[in-house]
Amino acid sequence: MDEMKQGRREFIGVSAGAAAGIALAGGLPEIARAQSATISRQGRGAIAVASGNGLEAVRRAVDGMRAGEDALDAAIAGVNIVEADPDDITVGYGGLPNENGIVELDSAVMHGPTHRAGAVASIRSIMHPSRVANLVRTTTDHVLLVGQGALEFAKMHGFKEEDLLTEKSRKIWLLWKQKMSDVDDWLPPPKEEVDPDLWNMVERFTGTIHLSARDAQGEVSCVTTTSGLFFKIPGRVGDSPIIGAGLYCDNRVGTAGSTGRGEANLQNLCSYQAVEFMRQGMGPSEAGLEVLKRVAENTNRSDLLDEQGRPNFGLKFYLIDKQGRYGAASMWGPADFAIADDDGVRKEAAAFLYERD
Ligand code: ASP
16 A cells, blocks of 8 residues: 555544544443544545455446446446456356355345435356346336245346356365364365465354445445355355445445454344444544444444454444545454555455454
């Protein structure tokens, strides 16, 4: 990241309330020191922010908005690149499957100017669930379709069923099954015969793309799309297709969305709350940190806490406000995010609550 650019772009006019948010002292164990990355920055022109896997997506989204596309159409076109990418094992085609080896996808879209949303959950065999979510928004009176109903709806609109499991994702899933337990009949292959990258991937990581967009006129929209938690129980739905959890926007205020442990987000409705914090005057990064603080305070299951009482999972937010300030906040840092605006396409450092040792 270009540190000089970061300094120049710091947003100075943080309100008193937001500044108080940055301090993040109260009651939580070992909160990382506030640092320059906690300060939201001012973007220029059309702006898109996304998770770190979204560099090409933010590029496409900003190009589209510059060419006159609606912010949501541009955002969806951006994440479609990642949905089609077989190398991204967290989204769309090539996403890691459920515990039975079947890829189930979640996605939602929200359009600021109309305040209308659409979503699909647990949809199988469709590479671009974000497009189906958008059709739920534009062609029905509903917001969320799930499972078989979502698939039938997609087919009705001409989407083709495809096998979303790639050779890579099938191998990772099979290895996970073989390694999971030593009290079943599955035998793992000798470690030295397995590609080390593959061996490590069978940890139950999560991943997703969220993209928030704001056009040069200040209209905001957002989209989230994912294959969800690796090796999940079939039918499990995460935060990504739930409006207010995995994403939310209000055209008078701004837009926010997340990646990371969906269950934590579902239990705190973080994207909605982050937009509300921005409504109260916080900058985007500060609002993201404040919801992470809320999640940390509400996490009390011992298996979700480390020895120091800190949440042991990842959760990140990507945010833009109506005025074009943008930022990202992560439970654990250092962490980065993708951003595109008139100053180019790049990764920048996210604010974070806790620092990895
Ligand atoms: N939030 C997603 C889910 O819980 C996964 C992720 O973003 O990593 O399904």
